[in-house]
Amino acid sequence: MGTAIPACVVTTAREGGVLVVTIDNPPVNALGVAVRQGLWAALEQAEQDAAVQAVLLLGAGTSFIAGADIREFGQPPQPPLLPDLCNRIEASPKLVIAALHGPTLGGGLEVALAAHYRLGLSAAKLGLPEVNLGLLPGAGGTQRTPRLIGVQAAAELMLSGRHMGAQEALAVGLIDDLDGGHDVRAAGLAYAQTLLAQKAPVRRTRDAGALINKAASQAALNVLKAHTAKKTPGLFSPLKILEAIQGAIDLPFDEGLKQERALFLQCLDSPQRAGLIHAFFAERETAKIPEAKAATPRPLAHIAIIGGGTMGAGITVAALDAGLQVTMIERDAPSIARGQAHVEKVYDGLIAKGRLSAEAKAAVMARYTPSTSYDDIGQVDLVIEAVFEDLDVKKTVFQELDRVCKPGAVLATNTSYLDIDAIAAVTSRPQDVVGLHFFSPANIMKLLEIVVPAKVAADVVATAFALAKKMKKTPVRAGVCDGFIGNRIMAVYRQAADYLMEDGASPYQIDEALRAFGYPMGLFQVVDLAGGDIGWAARKRRAPTRDPRARYVEISDRLCERGWFGQKTGRGFYLYPQGARTGVPDPEVLAIVDAERTRKGITPRPFTADEIIRRYMAAMVNEGAKVVQEGIALRPLDVDVTFLSGYGFPRFRGGPMKYADMVGLDKVLADLREFAQEDAWFWQPAALLETLVAQGANFDSLNHRE
Numbered sequence: 001m002g003t004a005i006p007a008c009v010v011t012t013a014r015e016g017g018v019l020v021v022t023i024d025n026p027p028v029n030a031l032g033v034a035v036r037q038g039l040w041a042a043l044e045q046a047e048q049d050a051a052v053q054a055v056l057l058l059g060a061g062t063s064f065i066a067g068a069d070i071r072e073f074g075q076p077p078q079p080p081l082l083p084d085l086c087n088r089i090e091a092s093p094k095l096v097i098a099a100l101h102g103p104t105l106g107g108g109l110e111v112a113l114a115a116h117y118r119l120g121l122s123a124a125k126l127g128l129p130e131v132n133l134g135l136l137p138g139a140g141g142t143q144r145t146p147r148l149i150g151v152q153a154a155a156e157l158m159l160s161g162r163h164m165g166a167q168e169a170l171a172v173g174l175i176d177d178l179d180g181g182h183d184v185r186a187a188g189l190a191y192a193q194t195l196l197a198q199k200a201p202v203r204r205t206r207d208a209g210a211l212i213n214k215a216a217s218q219a220a221l222n223v224l225k226a227h228t229a230k231k232t233p234g235l236f237s238p239l240k241i242l243e244a245i246q247g248a249i250d251l252p253f254d255e256g257l258k259q260e261r262a263l264f265l266q267c268l269d270s271p272q273r274a275g276l277i278h279a280f281f282a283e284r285e286t287a288k289i290p291e292a293k294a295a296t297p298r299p300l301a302h303i304a305i306i307g308g309g310t311m312g313a314g315i316t317v318a319a320l321d322a323g324l325q326v327t328m329i330e331r332d333a334p335s336i337a338r339g340q341a342h343v344e345k346v347y348d349g350l351i352a353k354g355r356l357s358a359e360a361k362a363a364v365m366a367r368y369t370p371s372t373s374y375d376d377i378g379q380v381d382l383v384i385e386a387v388f389e390d391l392d393v394k395k396t397v398f399q400e401l402d403r404v405c406k407p408g409a410v411l412a413t414n415t416s417y418l419d420i421d422a423i424a425a426v427t428s429r430p431q432d433v434v435g436l437h438f439f440s441p442a443n444i445m446k447l448l449e450i451v452v453p454a455k456v457a458a459d460v461v462a463t464a465f466a467l468a469k470k471m472k473k474t475p476v477r478a479g480v481c482d483g484f485i486g487n488r489i490m491a492v493y494r495q496a497a498d499y500l501m502e503d504g505a506s507p508y509q510i511d512e513a514l515r516a517f518g519y520p521m522g523l524f525q526v527v528d529l530a531g532g533d534i535g536w537a538a539r540k541r542r543a544p545t546r547d548p549r550a551r552y553v554e555i556s557d558r559l560c561e562r563g564w565f566g567q568k569t570g571r572g573f574y575l576y577p578q579g580a581r582t583g584v585p586d587p588e589v590l591a592i593v594d595a596e597r598t599r600k601g602i603t604p605r606p607f608t609a610d611e612i613i614r615r616y617m618a619a620m621v622n623e624g625a626k627v628v629q630e631g632i633a634l635r636p637l638d639v640d641v642t643f644l645s646g647y648g649f650p651r652f653r654g655g656p657m658k659y660a661d662m663v664g665l666d667k668v669l670a671d672l673r674e675f676a677q678e679d680a681w682f683w684q685p686a687a688l689l690e691t692l693v694a695q696g697a698n699f700d701s702l703n704h705r706e
Contacts, residue, residue: 008024009023009024009025009032009034009035009038010022010023010024010034010035010037010038010039010041010042011024012042012045014049014051014052015189016193017051017052017053017054017196018052018053018054018055018056018189018192018193018196019042019045019046019049019052019054019055019056020056020058020185020188020189021039021042021055021056021057021058022058022059022060022185023035023038023039023057023058023059023060023064023065024059024060024061025069026060026061027061028061028062028063028065028066028067028103029059029060029061029063029064029065029066029108030065030066030067030068030069030070030071031065031067031068031069031082031106031107031108031111032069032071032072033069033072033078035065035069036079036080036081036082036085037080039057039085039089039111040080040085040088042055043055043088043089043092043096046092046094047092047093047094052094053094053095053196054094054095054096054097054192054195054196055092055094055095055096055097056097056099056188056189056192057089057096057097057098057099057111057112057115058098058099058101058184058185058188059101059102059184061102062101062102062103063101063102063103063104063108064098064099064100064101064102064103064104064108064112064124065104065105065107065108065111065112066102066103066104066105066106066108067103067105067106067107067108067129068106068107070280070281073277081139082107082110082111082138082139083138083139083140083257083261085111085114085139086110086111086113086114086139086140087114087140087257089111089114089115090114090115090116090204090205090206091204092116092202093202094202095116095117095192095195095196095200095202096114096115096116096117097115097116097117097118097119097188097191097192097195098111098112098115098117098118098119099119099121099184099185099187099188099191100112100118100119100120100121100124100126100166100175100184101120101121101123101124101182101184102123102124102125103125103127103163104124104125104126104127105125105126105127105128105129105163106127106128106129106130106137107137107139109126109127109128109137109141110128110137110139110140110141110144111139112126113140113141113144113145113148113205114140114144114205116202116203116204116205117176117177117191117195117200117203118174118175118176118177119175119176119177119178119179119187119188119191120166120169120170120175120177120178120179121166121178121179121180121181121182121184121187122166122167122178122179122180123166123182124165124166124169124175125163125164125165125166126157126163126164126166126169126174126175127157127161127162127163127164128141128145128157128158128161129161129162129163130158130161130237131158131159131160131161131237131238131241132161132276132280133273133276133277133280134236134237134267134270134272134273134274134275134276134277134652135237135264135267135268135273136158136237136240136241136244136260136263136264136267137158137241137260138260138261138264140257140260141158141260142154142158142241142244142245142247142248142256142260142263143206143244143247143248143253143256143257143260144205144206144208145157145158145174146210146211146217146245146248146249147205147206147207147208147209147210147211147248147253148173148174148205148208148210149172149173149174149210150172150210150211150217150220151210151211151217151220151221151224151245151249152220152224153172153174154245155220155221155224155241155242155245158241158245159224159228159238159241159242166178173210177191179191206253211248211249214249217249218249221242221245221246221249224242225239225242228242233515233516233518234516234517234518234650234652235272235652236267236270236272236273236652237267237270237272237273240263240266240267243259243263244256244259244260244263247259247260271662272652272653274654274658274662275651275652275653275654275655275658275659275662276651276652276654278637278640278654278655278658278700279640279641279644279651279654279655279658281637282637282640282641282644282654282655282658282703283474283641283644283645285635285637285703286474286475286476286477286637286638286641287465287468287469287475289461289465289477289634290458291452291458291459291461291462291465292462292465294458294462295457295458295459295461295462296459296462297459297462297463297465297466298381298382298408298410298459298460298462298463299381300324300381300382300463300466300467300470301324301325301381302324302325302326302327302379302380302381303319303324303325303326303327303380303381303382303383303384303467304326304327304328304329304377304380304382304383304384305319305326305327305328305329305383305384305386306329306383306384306385306386306387306397306401307328307329307330307339307385307386307387308328308330308335308336308338308339308340308342308343308370309339309342309386310342310440310441311386311414311438311440311442312328312339312342312386312387313339313342313343313346314346314438314440314441314442314443314444315384315386315414315438315442315443316328316339316343316368317343317346317347317442317443318438318442318443318471318473319471320343320364320365320367320368321364321443321471322467322470322471322472323367323470324367324470325367325369326367326368326369327368327369327370327371327376327377327380328340328343328368328369328370328371329371329372329373329374329376329377330370330371330372331372332372333372335372336370336371336372337370339370340368340370343365343368344361344365346443347361347364347365348361374400374401374403374404375404377404377405378404378405378406379406380405380406380409381409381410382409382410382411382412382463382467383401383405383409383410383411383412384412384413384414384436385397385398385401385411385412385413385414386414386438389415389416389417389418389534389537391418391419391422391423394413394415394418394423395422395423395426398411398413398423398424398426398427398433399426399427401427402426402427402428402429407429408432409432410432410434410460410463410464411427411429411432411433411434412433412434412435412436412464413433413434413435413436414435414436414437414438415435415437416437416483416484416487417482417483417484417487417538417541419480419482420433420434420435420451420453420480421453421454421455421480424453424455424456430453430454430455430456431455431456431457431460432456432457432460433453433455433456433460434450434451434452434453434456434460434461434464435449435450435451435452435453435478435480435484436448436449436450436451436464436467437449437450437451437478437484437486439646440530445645445646446472446473446474446645446646447473447474447476447486447641447642447645447646448468448471448473448474448475448476449475449476449478449484449485449486449642449646450464450465450468450475450476450477450478451478451479451480451484452477452478452479452480453480454480461477465477474641474645476633476638476641476642476645477633477634477638478632478633478638478642479630479631479632479633480632481630481632482542484632485627485632485633485638485639485642486642486643486646486647488623488627488632489620489623489624489627489639489642489643489656490647491538492619492620492622492623493523493616493617493619493620493623494523494535495550495551495553495619495682496615496616496618496619496620496682497510497523497524497616498553498555498556499551499553499615499679499682500607500612500615500616501553501555501593502553502555502593502596502597502600502602503602503604503605503607504604504605504606504607505606505607505612506585506590506593507522507524507573507589507593508522508524508585509607509609509612510522510523510524510612510616511523511524511525512609513609513612513613513616514612514613514616516609517613517650517653518649518650518652518653519648519649519650520648521648524572524573524574525573525574525583526648527556527566527572527573528566528567528572528573528574528576528583529566529567530566531565531566531567531568532556532559532560532564532565532566532572532573533560533565535556536556536557536560539556539557547681549681550681550682551679551682553596554596555592555593555596558592558596559572559573559589559592567581567583571586573586573589574586574589614671615671615675617656617659617660617663617668618668618671618672618675618683619682619683620643620656621656621657621659621660621668621689622668622672622683622685622686622689623686624636624639624656624657624660625657625686625688625689625699626686626688627639628657628688628699628702629686629687629688635702635703636657636658636699636700636702636703637655637657637658637700637703639655639656639657640654640655640656640657640658641655643655643656657699657700658699658700660698660699661698661699661700665689665692665693665698665699666693668689669685669689669690669693672684672685672689673685
């Protein structure tokens with residue numbers, strides 16, 4: 001007979017001498033207050049029942065405990081607090097066993113670490129991903145984990161935020177045994193009975209001995225501190241995690257717990273946490289679109305990719321990885337052979353790294369069909385065109401797709417800038433045409449801009465979002481304009497950077513300021529990586545429609561005229577000697593910059609790193625406000641996710657619009673008005689920004705509109 005515990009999210013049932021405690025808090029058994037209260041009550045029940053010899057903790061559904069309850073974020077904490085619960089579990093005089101299946105993450109793993117024994121099923125995934133929210137494991141995770149598995153493995157788990165598989169967890173000692181079955185209750189009971197038969201003692205993780213060799217532990221931690229400071233400059237919580245681990249080495253367990261709590265509260269108060277929490281929730285909101293309520297997706301099993309270049313091959317790999325059947329079309333036999341080679345190169349690289357077997361590659365490639373005939377894609381569910389970025393070329397492709405594709409097939413273009421309404425207009429079925437803007441490399445980059453033209457059907461948009469989910473992409477809905485959300489805004493802050501360069505800041509100084517701000521690469525490094533010729537082509541395309549009031553900086557054009565396109569040509573803004581991937585400053589570029597200043601009669605002036613960031617971010621935020629104002633982005637958070645997922649914006653700052661909220665919209669507006677004294681046309685504040693400041697509101701207030 002089972003006994004119900006608070007809110008029925010934790011139930012108990014005695015099986016012989018084992019009290020089976022089941023957490024059932026759908027969908028992922030999050031550690032809400034009712035779960036914490038239920039577990040506390042179950043421990044009391046076990047201790048008061050002389051017939052109970054062991055407590056078995058397990059989760060209903062598909063997980064043990066997948067972490068904190070996000071609905072409690074920002075709410076006052078209610079007892080029992082998780083650190084107290086974990087200490088209560090560990091202090092139990094009766095054997096406590098955790099049987100883990102599916103996700104066992106964050107506080108869920110801390111609960112398991114407090115148990116005396118841990119059994120993993122083969123599908124278990126263990127992790128301490130608090131760093132992704134600007135936090136550290138605050139319920140003993142920084143103290144128990146290194147004592148159990150050592151400094152190196154514990155720190156790597158916490159700093160990466162990754163999920164560790166059951167086999168690896170067994171190998172490092174995070175779990176004690178592995179069961180290959182699928183019935184967590186049966187496996188857990190069998191393991192508990194085995195431990196009781198062996199008269200296994202209560203074994204507390206706080207007493208585990210992986211830190212006994214203090215010199216070796218300290219040496220490992222010193223290496224990690226140096227590496228982390230270099231790899232994650234400016235980030236708050238990674239160094240706090242290492243500080244807590246230092247406490248595990250230096251302090252008695254209870255003192256280490258006190259220090260962990262103090263460091264956890266410091267992380268909680270950090271502005272970085274606000275940015276990371278915003279990023280976490282924003283990425284979950286972008287799939288909430290009007291079309292999702294209005295329609296269901298169309299079937300999606302077999303797709304076609306038109307084009308086998310770098311982008312087409314990357315999209316093909318993403319589709320194959322999603323389990324789809326893919327037909328790739330190229331114009332002739334040599335081109336399709338190159339396309340197939342591009343695809344196979346990705347999988348061969350995984351084989352070389354030991355991450356894929358030859359048999360697994362063969363199984364994937366069995367779903368890939370190369371072809372040079374459009375007639376071979378007559379029955380596909382969806383087509384993605386990924387040919388050269390030229391409107392006339394794309395129109396020709398879509399006329400052919402209109403001819404061969406079955407009724408109801410979704411016709412998608414991967415254009416980065418072009419007018420999708422104009423592309424749809426050359427077909428007899430504009431309702432089936434949508435934009436799917438992948439970012440390169442398409443099999444790695446998470447962002448997928450789903451561009452919604454005027455005549456597209458709601459179920460086509462829903463199908464595009466379903467494809468993004470299958471491909472594990474982060475989708476953002478965008479309207480049609482030149483560059484959509486990301487590239488439109490990027491074009492404006494690129495202009496701001498060009499103005500800074502012409503007015504006195506070197507490209508290397510600008511890049512250094514951006515890296516210090518938190519970007520992994522500076523803007524001009526990114527230009528070199530993407531290829532300067534791409535932006536040059538876009539500038540030439542826009543030249544006939546350029547507003548005569550717009551200031552134009554020719555420095556990039558001067559480099560392109562010399563054939564300096566970046567990494568692929570060995571020089572761009574930087575020099576890349578002997579094919580190096582990391583560039584070095586080029587004195588000839590600085591000479592070209594000086595010559596352009598002289599030609600225009602510009603006397604260069606100095607800029608501090610703060611002045612560079614103020615201008616760069618003011619341009620980005622102002623254009624972001626215009627994009628929201630015009631309905632190109634549904635909400636400010638869609639702008640944030642675009643830049644977090646596709647443009648390297650520092651995640652701990654939450655995205656450009658969240659950053660503006662944290663700085664203060666009044667300060668951003670004041671900067672724009674100050675800069676407008678130099679160039680009133682470029683720095684004209686967005687009407688939306690002025691309205692929000694006048695109302696005392698912020699961008700986040702627009703994220704919650706129905």
